[in-house]
Amino acid sequence: MNTKSLINFFLALLPIIVGIYLLFYLESNGILTIENPHRGKLSVTTLAIGLFCSLKAYSFLNKR
16 A cells, blocks of 8 residues: 555545544533434544545545
8 A cells, every 4th residue: 555545545535533532522522412412423524524525525525
C-alpha cells in the first residue's frame, strides 16, 4: 500500500470519525441525555450521515 492510497483511506474515514466524536461530545457535555425523547433517532441519523459521507469520499478519492 503506497502513501497516496493510505492518505485517501484515512481521508475517507474522516466523516465517520467526526460523527462519532460529535456523539461523544454531545453526551459528555450533557447536551444529549437519556431524557431526550429522540436520542436514538439522532444517534442513528448522525452515524448514518457519517457512514454515507465516508462512502462518498472513498468512492470519489478512489475514482481517479
